[in-house]
Amino acid sequence: MRVANEILMFLRSSKKSKSEVYLNEPIGKDKDDNEITLLEILENDDRSIEEEIDLKLKTKKLFEKMKEVLKEREQAILEMRFGLNR
Numbered sequence: 757m758r759v760a761n762e763i764l765m766f767l768r769s770s771k772k773s774k775s776e777v778y779l780n781e782p783i784g785k786d787k788d789d790n791e792i793t794l795l796e797i798l799e800n801d802d803r804s805i806e807e808e809i810d811l812k813l814k815t816k817k818l819f820e821k822m823k824e825v826l827k828e829r830e831q832a833i834l835e836m837r838f839g840l841n842r
Contacts, residue, residue, distance in 0.1 A: 759797050766794070 766783045779795035786792050819840075822831050834840060 763794065763797060 762784065779798070780793050782791040783794050783797075784792055822834065826834070
């Protein structure tokens, strides 16, 4: 998610100054102070689309089961303890 946020922040800031965005343009620096491009970020996605969809479906099922099995207080405790924000 951090990567997606960085992409959105860059696109929003560059949209004000110019109308074109190039994949090979430097958009910032990584933690080792190396310049990174939008193309590198897009290529460096750890999960495939199929894996993302599978994860979202499993997460949805988890929340449905939590509603069925747990009391509201228990749900809230698990959500706060493990950062399960919907």
